[in-house]
Amino acid sequence: xxTLTSSxxxxxxxxxxxxxxxxxxxxxSMKTAKDFLEAGRSLPAWTCGLAFLSAGLGAPEVIGMxxxxxxxxxxxxxxxxxxxxxxxxxxxxxMMPLYYGSRARTVPEFVGLRFxxxxxxxxxxxxxxxxxxxxxxxxxxxxxxxxxxxxxxxIFRAAGWEPSAVFGVTIALASMVVLASILMxxxxxxxxxxxxxxxxxxxxxxxxxxxxxxxxxxxxxxKAAAQASLLPSIGGAGQSWPGGFWPGAAGTxxxxxxxxxxxxxxxxxxxxxxxxxxxxVLQIALAAGNLRSARRVPLIAAIPKLFLxxxxxxxxxxxxxxxxxxxxxxxxxxxxxxxxxxxxSAPRSxxxxxxSRQNRPCHRQAAV
Numbered sequence: 001x002x003t004l005t006s007s008x009x010x011x012x013x014x015x016x017x018x019x020x021x022x023x024x025x026x027x028x029s030m031k032t033a034k035d036f037l038e039a040g041r042s043l044p045a046w047t048c049g050l051a052f053l054s055a056g057l058g059a060p061e062v063i064g065m066x067x068x069x070x071x072x073x074x075x076x077x078x079x080x081x082x083x084x085x086x087x088x089x090x091x092x093x094x095m096m097p098l099y100y101g102s103r104a105r106t107v108p109e110f111v112g113l114r115f116x117x118x119x120x121x122x123x124x125x126x127x128x129x130x131x132x133x134x135x136x137x138x139x140x141x142x143x144x145x146x147x148x149x150x151x152x153x154x155i156f157r158a159a160g161w162e163p164s165a166v167f168g169v170t171i172a173l174a175s176m177v178v179l180a181s182i183l184m185x186x187x188x189x190x191x192x193x194x195x196x197x198x199x200x201x202x203x204x205x206x207x208x209x210x211x212x213x214x215x216x217x218x219x220x221x222x223k224a225a226a227q228a229s230l231l232p233s234i235g236g237a238g239q240s241w242p243g244g245f246w247p248g249a250a251g252t253x254x255x256x257x258x259x260x261x262x263x264x265x266x267x268x269x270x271x272x273x274x275x276x277x278x279x280x281v282l283q284i285a286l287a288a289g290n291l292r293s294a295r296r297v298p299l300i301a302a303i304p305k306l307f308l309x310x311x312x313x314x315x316x317x318x319x320x321x322x323x324x325x326x327x328x329x330x331x332x333x334x335x336x337x338x339x340x341x342x343x344x345s346a347p348r349s350x351x352x353x354x355x356s357r358q359n360r361p362c363h364r365q366a367a368v
């Protein structure tokens with residue numbers, strides 16, 4: 001059963017304490033509405049750029065992209081990068097001068113300046129609904145992860161609480177920490193915390209990827225193992241898209257037309273719909289010191305965004321390529337041969353799908 005080690009518990013405690021401490025230190029600088037909502041429009045571009053990137057990395061992305069890598073391979077990282085880069089360049093070159101030059105503090109306020117009060121009210125209502133839904137989804141994902149991994153069960157049992165309360169306590173604790181930090185530090189505190197979260201994310205995932213690749217024989221070992229076990233089939237039995245583990249791996253030597261069209265559609269439509277209009281990320285860019293810095297914010301964020309999806313996707317691929325754990329040894333006292341198979345060799349029951357019937361063995365399916 002997974003347990004929370006002392007070092008992991010220390011990391012969590014230090015992280016929560018740091019988030020609250022940032023807001024506490026900055027509380028005295030929150031004197032006006034401009035300080036609270038716009039951080040005084042005085043932050044450097046590189047700080048806003050890292051925070052801009054980190055604001056688009058919630059629990060669904062961090063938790064889910066490993067599963068995308070295990071299911072679809074590197075195609076998921078390529079699609080995410082393609083969709084984001086086009087939107088960030090479009091935002092920096094064309095939309096940011098309009099947002100920053102209007103002196104609007106929020107996207108609904110910009111809509112009100114461009115149209116009328118009713119449009120501003122509608123935009124504010126939609127932004128509020130989106131924010132509540134996205135925050136609820138992130139909190140749910142984190143709470144489900146903690147509950148599934150059972151990392152707090154030992155602590156709860158020692159305190160005499162039911163382990164089933166982990167879900168609610170996780171949501172309440174995360175909500176209170178974020179609320180306290182925002183109320184004390186405002187947008188400036190949120191930006192500093194986003195930068196801290198980004199650095200912590202890289203510091204955690206990079207050693208995981210490096211050690212995992214080292215265990216399976218490096219990049220060539222990962223490619224060989226993944227090609228042997230990861231053959232995603234989206235369109236049906238035997239129909240690989242867009243050609244296996246690598247784009248264009250079906251023998252054409254180039255990415256398929258469907259991959260290119262989907263990437264462009266993702267970047268020009270869905271990507272721009274998030275990065276160029278979402279209030280949560282745009283407010284960070286509006287905190288830059290001047291228009292030139294504000295235009296650089298999404299362009300700076302686009303550089304690490306080229307590699308970040310790869311860093312988040314590779315753990316899922318490494319988990320698939322790692323050899324299965326050795327079965328437990330038989331007891332020395334059992335001398336009589338048995339015709340029944342050992343319990344660890346019995347396949348686990350799971351819903352039968354076309355993909356699971358075609359491809360991976362059960363231990364790798366369970367590893368996902």
